[in-house]
Amino acid sequence: MxxxxxxxxxxxxxxxxxxxxxxxxxxxxxxxxxxxxxxxxxxxxxxxxxxxxxxxxxxxxxxxxxxxxxxxxPATVVNAELADKVAQIEAETGSSVGKKAQQDMKQEIIQRLLPxxxxxxxxxxxxxxxxxxxxxxxxxxxxxxxxxxxxxxxxxxxxxxxxLARQSVQIELTSWLKDDSAPKDIKILEEAELKALEEDGAIVRVKNQDLYSDEIANHLEAGKLVQKIGIEWSETLNAIIQEDLSIKRLKFTDMIKEQNDDIPKDQMDARLDANFALMSGEIVRFAERLKEIFNLTEEE
Structure with missing residues (x-):
């Protein structure tokens, strides 16, 4: 797991x-x-x-x-049955079915179909x-x-x-590219999302792109900030760091995952226990490192 x-x-x-x-x-x-x-x-x-x-x-x-x-x-199933029932009533009475009556019929259909x-x-x-x-x-x-x-x-x-981060870290993430100031144990990968400061500002998403290229530098000079960026940490994991310090698409490297390969595959509980111990330990280390990198403290 x-x-x-x-x-x-x-x-x-x-x-x-x-x-x-x-x-x-x-x-x-x-x-x-x-x-x-x-x-x-x-x-x-x-x-x-x-x-x-x-x-x-x-x-x-x-x-x-x-x-x-x-x-x-599915809503399509409910709506189709409702449409048939409404059409039948209107054909029989010659009067249209009001919104409240249709809502009541819809609830009846849902209650009947739920089981x-x-x-x-x-x-x-x-x-x-x-x-x-x-x-x-x-x-x-x-x-x-x-x-x-x-x-x-x-x-x-x-x-x-x-x-963990009570405010955005986009300024720090941006400086990793703009000032080439990423920590030594953070390797910048070739994926990022940049956004202009305005609420409805332009968004640039790049993949398989050198983030230290002139093209990216021009976006940064124009005032765009890093919202997401792909990183590798300490040869342990790859992930996307977001500006709120959420971590997405987390993948542990083979160097980590192979450490429990000696546990037989038929011993499922033992493998789950060992994998959880290994994974959670690395996540705690990563979280502690993020706190150091972004200077996060309880008094923040």
């Missing part, structure tokens, strides 16, 4: 909770499947495929998995490292990350977190 995106949050206060306490509190909000008339349900599941526990702890880092189930009821609808499961993974005062969510979307934090806060009563 290798995270693909990172939303990074700092714990602003210590959390006084044991692993068993956390397990017990999450159990109160354990995942259950959708009922026949429910569009969606959400709750805590096991990080392991067939696991019985709702947490998995390694080296003080606690892995959590939020599971969501949704009923798939027959297929379900889709999705998972949001994350981990807590109280020792490092860090919460990490594997998500590219703010909404999913916020849902994960909200459910965790609901379970344990309080979750004092703030984004």
């Amino acid at each position: 290798w995270f693909k995106n990172l939303k990074l949050y700092s714990l602003t206060q210590d959390i006084d909770i044991t692993e068993q306490d956390l397990e017990d509190k999450l159990a109160e909000f354990k995942f259950r499947p959708c009922g026949s008339q429910e569009l969606a349900t959400m709750g805590w599941g096991s990080p392991f495929n067939q696991g019985k526990t709702l947490i998995h702890a390694t080296a003080g880092r606690i892995w959590l998995t939020l599971k969501k189930q949704e009923r798939i009821l 027959q609808a297929f379900t889709k499961n999705s998972f949001t993974h994350g981990f807590i490292s109280t020792r490092d005062k860090l919460v990490v969510v594997d998500s590219s979307a703010d909404g999913k990350a916020e849902a994960f934090l909200a459910m965790l806060r609901k379970a344990i009563g309080s979750l004092p977190v703030m984004p």
Whole structure:
């Protein structure tokens, strides 16, 4: 289980909770499947495929998995049936069907079709490292990350977190290109997004492009700032860093992933444990390095 995106949050206060306490509190909000008339349900599941526990702890880092189930009821199906019903009523009565009546009919159709609808499961993974005062969510979307934090806060009563970067780092990212000032352990790759300062300003997206070329320099001189940039860090991972310090398209290098290749593939739980320990340790190191690079402190 290798995270693909990172939303990074700092714990602003210590959390006084044991692993068993956390397990017990999450159990109160354990995942259950959708009922026949429910569009969606959400709750805590096991990080392991067939696991019985709702947490998995390694080296003080606690892995959590939020599971969501949704009923798939395409709007086209509902609207087509509604259109047929409206047409039938209008043909029989000679009168048009008002908006409120159509809305009521639509709800009746949805309630009737819901029990027959297929379900889709999705998972949001994350981990807590109280020792490092860090919460990490594997998500590219703010909404999913916020849902994960909200459910965790609901379970344990309080979750004092703030984004790792509380303001944009686009000035610093821009200086990496403009002043050739990227840290020595950061290798700039050939992908970026630049944006003009105006709210509806021009956006330039480049891929497979030397970011130190004259073409990019001209955009920077014109006042565009770096919104996203591809990097490799310390021969450990490749990723896109965004101006809010979200990390997207995270890929660990073979040098990292091959470290657990000696664990037999049929020992799935052992491999998941080892991979999580390795991955989460590297993410914590990366987060600490980001704090150093961008001078992020709790008092920021």
